[in-house]
Amino acid sequence: MSSILLTGARAPVTLELCRAFAQQGHRVYLADMNLFPIARWSGFVEQYLRIPAPVQEFAAFTQALKDLVERYQIEHLIPTCEETFYVSKIKDELPCRVWTNGFELMVELHHKQRFLDLAQNFFQIPATLSCADFEDWKNAEAYVFKPVFSRFASQVIIGQPEQKCQTPRKKPQDWIAQERLFGQEICVYSIWHQGQLGGFAAYRPMQRAGKGASVYFEGFFRQDIFEAVKKFGEHYQIEGQLSFDLMLCGDKLYVLECNPRSTSGAHLLGEDLASCFLSDQQFVLRSTKTKAIKLAWLLNQPGSIFSSDFSKLEDVIWHSQDQRPFFLQGLSVLELLYLAIRHRQNVLAVSTRDIEFNG
Secondary structure, X not given: OOEEEEEOOOOHHHHHHHHHHHHOOOEEEEEEOOOOOHHHHOOOOOEEEEOOOOOOOHHHHHHHHHHHHHHOOOOEEEEOOOHHHHHHHOHHHOOOEEOOOOHHHHHXXXXXXXXXXXXXXXXXXXXXXXXXXXXXXXXXXXXXXXXXXXXXXXXXXXXXXXXXXXHHHHOHXXXXXXXXXXXXXXXXXXXXXXXXXXXXXXXXXXXXXXXXXXXXXXXXXXXXXXXXXXXXXXXXXXXXXXXXXXXXEOOEEEXXXXXXXXXXXXXXXXXXXXXXXXXXXXXXXXXXXXXXXXXXXXXHOHHHHHXXXXXXXXXXXXXXXXXXXXXXXXXXXXXXXXXXXXXXXXXXXXXXXOOOOOO
């Protein structure tokens, strides 16, 4: 039995991880900055611990993690959200196994253009330029414009005319222009032990919160996707969690970007998650199982409650042996709404304001 510290208790995937580890007999501790993160309510948690925000108080964040690791004799630290970049900075200072890559590689993976340089020998990549070198503004509709550091597609500009692309033109060094592809979106979530694949789940995002995170997802498997991800992870000796956004255009598979952290595929691995980290076995999702974050879907599309898909889908928050997160998730939403009003941001932006990494 191990002592495990999960950071990012605000995320549904952290709740999934918490349940998976606890059901295998491990002691699970949670840390986050929020007062009411959703995983806090889980009965599988030994203790929830509030810590300073890495964006605003990095030194205090560092000391808090060191203190928690020592106090609770933590053996494994698994960051789940964008605090993972700040954890990677201090990885070598923590006396436990830290499930993340070193900081320099993390930055390369997160940077939208530098990642494609890493990926070009393993995937097909769409034509991509820094906006500092981009000149085809009159055909802007044929491109996707992204900040080099971003998340949830919250700032992405897709299929817009030149006059709607002023931000990339004002800060061209901070944006890329990527060829706009049309096809089937595929996402991948994977878990790695120093370059050895422990878990793999590919899925189709069936519904999204805006342009970004998936709230309803369906398992999807193709051998060529699996092989490309496996070769990439082995080559770069990946440690921890690694996620990809891909586009399947006919028979051609393109990689768009990478997120070196948890994503919704963790829900599809479910009970096998703990073993993906702490065993020598390899777990690969080959089914088309479906799950949904129902409250998030409902808040974004209230009419979805009347759809047949909504009623039949398994909700990731509900667990018959751990019901409090389901019934108390409204408190987590209310806290986000309060923070959005306080900081004058939308809910998606405020959900990462204290942990996001922008280079």
